[in-house]
Amino acid sequence: MSKSTINAIKMYTKKNNEKCYMFKVYCGIDPLTGKEQYTTRRGFKTKKEANQALAQIKLEISKGEFKKKQVETYVEIYELWITQYEKTVEESTFIKTTGIFKNHILPAFGAYRIEKINVEVCQRHVDEWADKLKKFRTVKSYASKVIDFAIKRGYIEKNPLTLIEMPKKLKKLRIDDEDELENFYTKEQLIKFLKCMEQESNFKAYVLFQLLSYSGMRKGEALALTWKDIDFTKNEIRINKAISRGKNNKLYVKTTKTGIARTIKMDSATMGILKKWKKQQREDYLLLGFNTLQRNQLVFSNEQNEFLQPTKTRKWLEHVLKKYQLPKITTHGFRHTHCSLLFEANVGIKEVQDRLGHTDAQTTLNIYAHVSDKAKDEAINKLENFMNL
Incomplete structure (x- = not known):
């Protein structure tokens, strides 16, 4: 197939019977693999728009400035990011993070083309999170990590989430505030x-x-205790681990929340x-x-x-x-x-x-x-x- 045939503008019909235009263009030889590279663009409303986009790509190729887009949507960037993120955190943290994305971030941002996400779009979704979530700042922070990752990979240049106005969640006055549960005993x-x-x-x-x-001690720390952690002679307990929930709802042992072990004195x-x-x-x-006389026997x-x-x-x-x-x-x-x-x-x-x-x-x-x-x-x-x- 000739280069001219590949570069030709073609019309196609979407599932909703809408007529659009597309093209496939040759980008040169991949220096890493030695193979020919092509990129496809579609979704143009008119043939004129498609021609303008094709001309722009050809100009970038001729100047050596063209970067082939390997991913287009937020969710595609997320899939790349989450693979790397999993290698940097505890299993329990990874599970919590994927839950935040599944429940809040991906339903909002997932289908967006990464380069089309702007300040207005970000502001709208952060405002929505602020209305219904106590920890909306955490959700916004995680959403921003994926866009920062896209910047590092060269897909976009700026992170619009850093430019929004963060909503202030004002505490609502309640007549019975003094009756709220204080979570401790005298x-x-x-x-x-x-x-x-x-x-x-x-x-x-x-x-x-x-x-x-x-x-x-934290509940997870107590449930991870073994008898070897307890010194009855010195009346001391060594706290160096905790249990947490990981993949497939399975419990596993991890470090303490801060990652630092401590030894505490106990009353007789x-x-x-x-x-x-x-x-x-x-x-x-x-x-x-x-x-239960085994060395690693759990206390509970x-x-x-x-x-x-x-x-x-x-x-x-x-x-x-x-x-x-x-x-x-x-x-x-x-x-x-x-x-x-x-x-x-x-x-x-x-x-x-x-x-x-x-x-x-x-x-x-x-x-x-x-x-x-x-x-x-x-x-x-x-x-x-x-x-x-």
Whole structure:
């Protein structure tokens, strides 16, 4: 087939019976493979538009400025980007990211031609996300990563998402704001909760919530603990891993959230309860056919002696809260509780930070600024005493 035949403008009919024009043009020899290169353009409304585009491409080829487009749409760029992204993050992070794209970003941007995405289009979709999503900034940030990737690959030159006006999500005034759930317990509430939990027949659940309350560790960290991580002689626990959910909904072990291991001191009462559970676990699981004296034995496992499903703690918790009519709290709320009580006990910010495994003190202050009512009362009492001096 001659070059002139290839470069000819052709008319074709789309599925909706619309008449359009297209062409295929020779781009030269690929220096990497030694093979002839061609590119096809279609979708022109008139033959004149097709001729103008063909002439422009020929001019770029003659000047050595033409770059063959290998992908055209946002979703095609995304498929290239996500392959590289998977190699840089934890499996659980990858799963969360693909979920954000599937549920929010690809339905909005996926079908767009990458070079046609402009500021107006981006602004409209970010405004839509802001109206319905709390973490719309995170969604916008991920959407922008794909466009940045397209810039690196030479498909476009600028990222229009960097030029939009970010919406401000104003907090709506509510008459009952003061009745909103504060996700932590006071000292008295915690003591009552643990007594109620102890009365139940589920000793494993009681031990877990005792540990969460007095260690401040994350649920995933507690569920990844093995007995070799616990030093009963020194009353210490080594926290160096956590369980998370990966591909195909499968649980796996990863590093802690910050990637940094820590060793924390524990109170003698909690360590005594853990020691009692270790003995009972051995007896209970022996009946199930498992030897729990193995070095990597999980402290908390299911009936198959495998990872305990993280959702299990919510079921245990809801049962006790409902039965004893206790204030609502989540499993993560016991980490909040631990931090709140540490502050109330006048433990320094640096010590609280290290115990909770935060990378910086500001994180500790930002997340746990809402300490208990007792600590709030003490703040105004201190001011009052100072002013009365």
